Amino acid sequence: MSGSQRSPNAIGGSSSSHSPIPPSGSPHSKTIGPSSSETSYVNMADVDNRLADVSLTGNHCQYEYCGQLDFLPFFCQSCRKTFCLDHRSETAHHCANEGAWAARRRQAQQAKLSAGADRTMRDYVTQKPCASSACKTVVGTSLVPGVHCSNCNRDYCLKHRLREDHNCANLQPIGARSGGSAMADSAARAKSALDKLRAWGAAKKEQANKALPRPAAQQSATARMAALADLKRTAKGDAKVPAEMRLYLHVEAEAASTQAKIPKGKFYYQKDWVVGRILDAAARNLQIPNINNQSSKEEDKLRIFFVEGGRLLEFNEQAGKVLANGNTIVLLRGVGPPPELIDF
Known part of the structure; x- marks a missing residue:
């Protein structure tokens, strides 16, 4: 038997006061897959919907040095055995298949599509230097949005946005054919x-x-x-x-x-x-x-x-x-x- 004994309850004289019976319709009354829990062990109520039968008959802890009857036992998702409160973790019951649940959970997470899946990067960059040859200001940022000149088809900073400031009259528009x-x-x-x-x-x-x-x-x-x-x-x-x-x-x-x-x-x-x-x-x-x-x-x-x-x-x-x-x-x-x- 385990060294830490719990006080018997009114149902059968075993220790089951560590967790209340989940109400009907709560998340704990649903069957949970191996990769949906944050721990390697889950309450038997989460694995078996027959909560009434488990609470009446109970299960014995399968740790070889314990065997305690528990009316709210825990199920190990690595070795698939049932344990009491004290031996519910893989370390406590010296799990024979330690880390199996964590490996399955990691594989399930890797199989999920990432947030940027099926998306392609843009083939152009919005940030660029001011088109004025005498200016090194980067436009297209949150602080300097840039101004597009429709006459010469170029982008300028606020200082060179006016046509006379960037000598627009002497510039050939981008994309235009001279003499065409x-x-x-x-x-x-x-x-x-x-x-x-x-x-x-x-x-x-x-x-x-x-x-x-x-x-x-x-x-x-x-x-x-x-x-x-x-x-x-x-x-x-x-x-x-x-x-x-x-x-x-x-x-x-x-x-x-x-x-x-x-x-x-x-x-x-x-x-x-x-x-x-x-x-x-x-x-x-x-x-x-x-x-x-x-x-x-x-x-x-x-x-x-x-x-x-x-x-x-x-x-x-x-x-x-x-x-x-x-x-x-x-x-x-x-x-x-x-x-x-x-x-x-």
Whole structure:
């Protein structure tokens, strides 16, 4: 008999108080495979669903120096024998097949597919140096996401993202053939788009002039001053902008390319803002979706068309140098980069 005797219980006078009988429906009342337990031994209730029979008749410990009757015995998953609480581990009963359960469990784990099984590595690397020859900054990281230039088809850091900063006009776009028919077709399409924009801008300019009062020549300046005074009185904007720094504009959204909840309005902005910042503010004013910073596709980008000047404005131009009070700007989407950069 084992040296550590346990007090008898009410059922048969043997020691079985080390573990309560698992309730019906609990994880311990289900049959468990050899590799599903964290130990080499399991309670007999987990191996044999006939828990009632085991608790009534009990099993004798099969360790040769023990033989104790136990009503809640343990089953060794290595040698397949039954033992009492004191001899349940492989070391305690000097298991004849020690380590067999651990080997089966290890083989079962190795047979499982790994988390990256059936997946291939990407054949490209997102992290790369800035395309500017004078810069060694790595773009494509969480801190420096990089900006893609759709004109030369290269990726730059934030410092060299603007075209004039990376000498874009003198770079041949990646993937383009010099002197090929593709470049000629692209230039032809750009010229056609430019002609359409100029015609559309001329019509808008004429429409804007018709909206102003048309008195006698000597009174036209006075009428225009009155119209400008009305614009300053009704325009909306950020109250924090100083009065002397305000730029009053008529802002519209072209229905053919841009869906706006507010088609047009009168707003003021700060003169020293760049055109890109005015575009963001104007998009919010007219409630137009603006994804310029989220998409590199030109058909998704919003741009500003200067009606009186008859051209698209660059994002980095200073508004106070190209626009004046009373001018009209129109928001368009998917018209491409400013055509004036293309040399026809």
